[in-house]
Amino acid sequence: VLQMCDVRRDYGNGPAQVVALDGVSIEIAPGELVAVMGPSGSGKSTLLNLAGGLDEATSGQIVVAGVDLAGLDQRGLATLRRRQVGIVFQELNLLPTLTAVENVMLPLELDGSSSRAARAVAEQSLVEVGLDRKFDRYPDDLSGGEQQRVAIARALTGDRPLLLADEPTGALDTVTGEKIIELIADRTNRGNVSALVVTHEPRVASFADRVIWLRDGQVVDDVTATTA
Amino acid sequence: VLQMCDVRRDYGNGPAQVVALDGVSIEIAPGELVAVMGPSGSGKSTLLNLAGGLDEATSGQIVVAGVDLAGLDQRGLATLRRRQVGIVFQELNLLPTLTAVENVMLPLELDGSSSRAARAVAEQSLVEVGLDRKFDRYPDDLSGGEQQRVAIARALTGDRPLLLADEPTGALDTVTGEKIIELIADRTNRGNVSALVVTHEPRVASFADRVIWLRDGQVVDDVTATTA
Ligand SMILES: Nc1ncnc2c1ncn2[C@@H]1O[C@H](COP(=O)(O)OP(=O)(O)OP(=O)(O)O)[C@@H](O)[C@H]1O
Ligand SMILES: Nc1ncnc2c1ncn2[C@@H]1O[C@H](COP(=O)(O)OP(=O)(O)OP(=O)(O)O)[C@@H](O)[C@H]1O
Numbered sequence: 001v002l003q004m005c006d007v008r009r010d011y012g013n014g015p016a017q018v019v020a021l022d023g024v025s026i027e028i029a030p031g032e033l034v035a036v037m038g039p040s041g042s043g044k045s046t047l048l049n050l051a052g053g054l055d056e057a058t059s060g061q062i063v064v065a066g067v068d069l070a071g072l073d074q075r076g077l078a079t080l081r082r083r084q085v086g087i088v089f090q091e092l093n094l095l096p097t098l099t100a101v102e103n104v105m106l107p108l109e110l111d112g113s114s115s116r117a118a119r120a121v122a123e124q125s126l127v128e129v130g131l132d133r134k135f136d137r138y139p140d141d142l143s144g145g146e147q148q149r150v151a152i153a154r155a156l157t158g159d160r161p162l163l164l165a166d167e168p169t170g171a172l173d174t175v176t177g178e179k180i181i182e183l184i185a186d187r188t189n190r191g192n193v194s195a196l197v198v199t200h201e202p203r204v205a206s207f208a209d210r211v212i213w214l215r216d217g218q219v220v221d222d223v224t225a226t227t228a
Numbered sequence: 229v230l231q232m233c234d235v236r237r238d239y240g241n242g243p244a245q246v247v248a249l250d251g252v253s254i255e256i257a258p259g260e261l262v263a264v265m266g267p268s269g270s271g272k273s274t275l276l277n278l279a280g281g282l283d284e285a286t287s288g289q290i291v292v293a294g295v296d297l298a299g300l301d302q303r304g305l306a307t308l309r310r311r312q313v314g315i316v317f318q319e320l321n322l323l324p325t326l327t328a329v330e331n332v333m334l335p336l337e338l339d340g341s342s343s344r345a346a347r348a349v350a351e352q353s354l355v356e357v358g359l360d361r362k363f364d365r366y367p368d369d370l371s372g373g374e375q376q377r378v379a380i381a382r383a384l385t386g387d388r389p390l391l392l393a394d395e396p397t398g399a400l401d402t403v404t405g406e407k408i409i410e411l412i413a414d415r416t417n418r419g420n421v422s423a424l425v426v427t428h429e430p431r432v433a434s435f436a437d438r439v440i441w442l443r444d445g446q447v448v449d450d451v452t453a454t455t456a
């Protein structure tokens with residue numbers, strides 16, 4: 001579902017150059033839930049942005065759902081993302097002029113669903129993240145954790161094979177956060193969704209099949225959980 | 229330093245009314261570090277926004293550093309905040325057109341410091357949160373956790389007696405997050421700073437003198453830590 005081969009991402013040139021990712025190779029199989037951990041600034045968001053085609057690697061190859069990202073233009077990347085990749089951003093990126101349910105429906109409608117079908121699916125996703133009475137609220141009128149859950153509902157909608165989540169429980173209390181990671185694990189266990197989840201919380205990582213550790217832009221450990 | 233007496237905050241009217249805070253009373257003494265915990269949507273950010281005068285209570289009294297907020301206009305509130313309250317917002321609120329050090333210096337300059345004095349203090353704060361080589365970066369070119377640390381440095385600058393922090397370690401790995409709460413605890417231990425810290429992380433709460441639990445807009449527990 002995701003293959004990254006010797007991927008580098010630099011910013012700038014010369015003495016001020018920052019190496020955000022320094023030769024990273026990762027493979028994720030169908031149905032795998034992989035957690036990414038590491039210090040602040042170690043390259044986790046950069047890794048996710050590259051995997052989602054939101055950023056371009058300086059060098060190295062990235063293949064998502066069988067498609068080499070290097071061969072796609074901006075429009076091709078947007079279409080691939082909409083159909084194959086659900087993303088929960090660290091900064092959420094909800095549209096402030098759309099209600100919660102409209103935000104969740106949007107990718108489905110853009111892909112050709114009727115509004116009625118999209119709304120039904122979107123409402124179901126919002127119920128699953130515990131926002132059953134907040135469909136018609138605008139992001140500004142929601143708490144930080146409620147906004148994060150709308151972003152999660154949006155990413156989980158539409159049966160896309162790859163889910164990328166950047167600190168999806170960062171704004172959530174422990175109990176709600178656990179429900180969210182259980183929801184994600186439930187989807188991956190059914191075998192058709194894979195997830196790459198950046199987190200700094202050990203309880204969230206405990207649900208993963210593998211934990212990848214980053215430090216200074218490099219993979220320093222790739223631990224497979226021994227499930228009981 | 230902070231007294232809130234039977235504070236309510238409602239949104240809207242009639243059947244759609246949301247009661248974000250439902251009669252909350254809290255007192256914080258000089259040098260106290262108080263953690264606020266509770267489920268997503270329980271009113272934690274609302275509590276902090278009211279304490280910082282960023283929002284107006286529907287009813288009840290709020291006194292900050294001896295001043296009743298009800299007697300202040302917008303300008304008076306802004307001045308009180310700038311001089312007496314350091315705030316770390318859940319959405320950070322850094323100015324994108326200013327560098328890291330300029331963001332941290334701003335409150336000091338607005339209060340009359342010379343640029344040179346303000347810059348020296350700001351650089352020191354950034355060093356304390358581990359951002360010693362990123363003074364001149366713009367927020368857009370920083371990782372999520374780095375942006376959060378700039379916001380923390382800004383809130384800790386200027387010897388203000390009340391620090392309000394909304395999930396200040398939400399975007400930080402466990403090690404960096406611990407350094408940040410130790411920094412805050414260090415300030416409160418010297419006796420002249422009090423802190424009200426919203427968090428969902430037990431390790432962060434473990435540094436507090438008291439933990440206040442919110443649920444559905446009400447205080448349901450106020451636990452004093454028995455320090456060894
Ligand atoms: N502008 C608004 N209009 C209507 N309801 C609001 C508004 N802002 C917040 N609320 C509601 O008030 C309640 C408390 O919100 P608040 O942001 O204080 O929660 P919180 O404890 O900080 O949550 P989180 O942990 O998710 O950040 C929530 O139910 C939220 O939906
Ligand atoms: N636009 C940019 N220009 C220059 N450097 C950048 C830019 N974006 C990120 N960086 C740097 O690249 C490195 C990796 O950033 P990244 O956002 O991937 O870290 P992260 O692991 O997600 O951190 P966090 O846990 O704090 O969110 C950091 O050192 C950061 O300062």
Ligand SMILES: [Mg+2]
Nearest residue numbers: 045090371372
């Ligand atoms: Mg990040």
Ligand SMILES: [Mg+2]
Nearest residue numbers: 143144273318
């Ligand atoms: Mg909040």
